[in-house]
Amino acid sequence: RVKTRLLDVADDRVVFADFGWLNVSIEPTLHVARYTHSAADARNVRLEFDVGSVPQVLCLDRVELLREEASSFHRLPGASAVDDPFQPLGRGVNLDVAPQTDRGDGAAIWFKTQYTAAQMRAIAEAGFESVRVFMHYHADPNHTQRQIDDALAHNLSVVVCMWGRKVWAADPTLGRHEIAQRWRLLAQRWRGYSNRLCFELLNEPEGIGFAPVREGNEAAMSLYSAAYAAVRAEDQHRPVLIGAPGHDDSRFLDPYVTESYLTFRFNDGAGFFNDPNAGAAIHVYAPSSEDSYNFAFWTLSLSSNETLWRDPISAQLEHVAAWRRRFGHNLRVVTTEWGCWQFERRAESGDLARWLDRYIELFKAHEIGSMWYTGIQSNQWAFGIFNTETGWSKVVLDRLTGVRPAHWPSINQVINGEFTSVDHAWHLTTSRVLREGARDGAYSGSSMLRLTVPDLNGATAKLFLQTYDRWGQPLQDVQVQVARAWWPALGCWSDPRLAGSSLGPNPDSNHPEQSGSIEACRAWCTQMANCKAITFEAGRACYRLDRHYDGWYDPTHASMQVSNYFEGSACSPPPPPPPCTDCTDE
Numbered sequence: 001r002v003k004t005r006l007l008d009v010a011d012d013r014v015v016f017a018d019f020g021w022l023n024v025s026i027e028p029t030l031h032v033a034r035y036t037h038s039a040a041d042a043r044n045v046r047l048e049f050d051v052g053s054v055p056q057v058l059c060l061d062r063v064e065l066l067r068e069e070a071s072s073f074h075r076l077p078g079a080s081a082v083d084d085p086f087q088p089l090g091r092g093v094n095l096d097v098a099p100q101t102d103r104g105d106g107a108a109i110w111f112k113t114q115y116t117a118a119q120m121r122a123i124a125e126a127g128f129e130s131v132r133v134f135m136h137y138h139a140d141p142n143h144t145q146r147q148i149d150d151a152l153a154h155n156l157s158v159v160v161c162m163w164g165r166k167v168w169a170a171d172p173t174l175g176r177h178e179i180a181q182r183w184r185l186l187a188q189r190w191r192g193y194s195n196r197l198c199f200e201l202l203n204e205p206e207g208i209g210f211a212p213v214r215e216g217n218e219a220a221m222s223l224y225s226a227a228y229a230a231v232r233a234e235d236q237h238r239p240v241l242i243g244a245p246g247h248d249d250s251r252f253l254d255p256y257v258t259e260s261y262l263t264f265r266f267n268d269g270a271g272f273f274n275d276p277n278a279g280a281a282i283h284v285y286a287p288s289s290e291d292s293y294n295f296a297f298w299t300l301s302l303s304s305n306e307t308l309w310r311d312p313i314s315a316q317l318e319h320v321a322a323w324r325r326r327f328g329h330n331l332r333v334v335t336t337e338w339g340c341w342q343f344e345r346r347a348e349s350g351d352l353a354r355w356l357d358r359y360i361e362l363f364k365a366h367e368i369g370s371m372w373y374t375g376i377q378s379n380q381w382a383f384g385i386f387n388t389e390t391g392w393s394k395v396v397l398d399r400l401t402g403v404r405p406a407h408w409p410s411i412n413q414v415i416n417g418e419f420t421s422v423d424h425a426w427h428l429t430t431s432r433v434l435r436e437g438a439r440d441g442a443y444s445g446s447s448m449l450r451l452t453v454p455d456l457n458g459a460t461a462k463l464f465l466q467t468y469d470r471w472g473q474p475l476q477d478v479q480v481q482v483a484r485a486w487w488p489a490l491g492c493w494s495d496p497r498l499a500g501s502s503l504g505p506n507p508d509s510n511h512p513e514q515s516g517s518i519e520a521c522r523a524w525c526t527q528m529a530n531c532k533a534i535t536f537e538a539g540r541a542c543y544r545l546d547r548h549y550d551g552w553y554d555p556t557h558a559s560m561q562v563s564n565y566f567e568g569s570a571c572s573p574p575p576p577p578p579p580c581t582d583c584t585d586e
Helices: 117-125 141-153 172-189 214-234 250-256 307-327 344-349 351-366 394-400 475-492 518-526
Strands: 002-008 015-022 045-052 056-060 092-095 130-136 157-163 197-200 240-243 278-284 332-338 368-376 426-428 434-438 448-453 461-466 533-537 541-545 560-565
Touching (some): 344 351, 368 394, 518 560
Parallel strands (some): 092 130, 197 240, 240 278
Antiparallel strands (some): 533 541, 533 560
16 A cells, blocks of 8 residues: 655645555556645645555556646647748747656656647647657657657647767767668658658757867768758658757857758759758857856846847857858758746846847847747756646747637646656655566556565655755755755855955856755855855855855845855864664665
């Protein structure tokens, strides 16, 4: 048997819902429990399964946490061919979720909810005309085909983007062979689909190891060229997008996304620039740390000095115009990724709206397509604009589609709900329970989680899913560990001494789970070997800096604090606590 509860992460004595004990039989059984939220605010919660203290073996096949849907749905007409296959990509969004089955290493599912056709429905009802999905080189094409079919059934054009293998950067010859072979088979498989299906041949070469220097860029373009030729050998009319080297950086369009590197020619001698079904893909996240004003990947407010944030956006898209002018063409370009962190203060302050308006103004001026990253991934994803419980971001959707859905489908918010990996998202309160992945006998997806519970002598074991930190650890556990182990070193912290210095780089991004107090943020940073300073904003941000800082982060934004840490014998971390003699591993 198993007992299910929904708890408050901050205080597990607060029980939002107790569904009681369920008797589990040897035959597969579906259990459904319902509860009503008592408040409309966002919460850090723990979904907990008490598996008892007596010997038993339990198999969990699928877990869902769903908002019950009250609205009816009328299916949209299926998508037919369009005159311009790139036109729907001007109103697009990314769907970055996990398949029901993965490659076996869990990489495809972490941080992500799993795919369901209801996600396509939500995107269509929000007014988008296209969706971009990801397909790893090793992925099962049957899963991608389900996404394609669901997208087309909801009148959406669909871009299938391939994630490559890291070994390709070390062995481009292998990369050219494998990517060409893979795209040739996919082009054959989907040759009968309308031009609503578009292939994006490779995602962000730098992300799989191709260094953004001449040698790495040329190697990456050789893979694009091989894939482009393979698709055209099977289907001369399939819409394709070819990205720039780096992270699909627009600055690399010239000289790389050109016929010097894309060597395929049609029978009449025409090449890439004269292919009516070919375009270029770029990614733009600006301004970012590279611009010394990190709005896209951080919690900055927009400066009153508008050139600080407007000019970096303009520069990214001006690369497109310069590339077109130099090579004398008007090839279609789609920004298949662009976006920024989403949080309440940014939306309410008007900063998000101003930033969005600048992008959309330039997309129109340069005739560049737009696919926001990301529409749906999980409720905790910083770039996401859809929440399973509250719906779409009104500020973003007002500008991307102009639609405000009153209802949206019921979509599972559980991460790794199909248990495609045993060690992602789910945690046990004791190591004495054996957990294993079961690949045979699954009724949903391709795997189950098998728990073997020994005699725990009256103690209890719990399996739980909980609001996570950056590394997938349960939020409360990390905070307790930091508070216990490092609090004595907090006397080594001071406020900045002078004003006017620039901010030091942060090496490992934001840790909002440590933003409950500046003391918690300081305690977390003290663990790091090269902790020099932190920037802190209550409830929002905790960043580690790798050098000391002698000024406030932003004099106009008093809620953001900077604090320096001073190393030395007096500030050495305390010794570890003595072994626990009166407790168990629970």
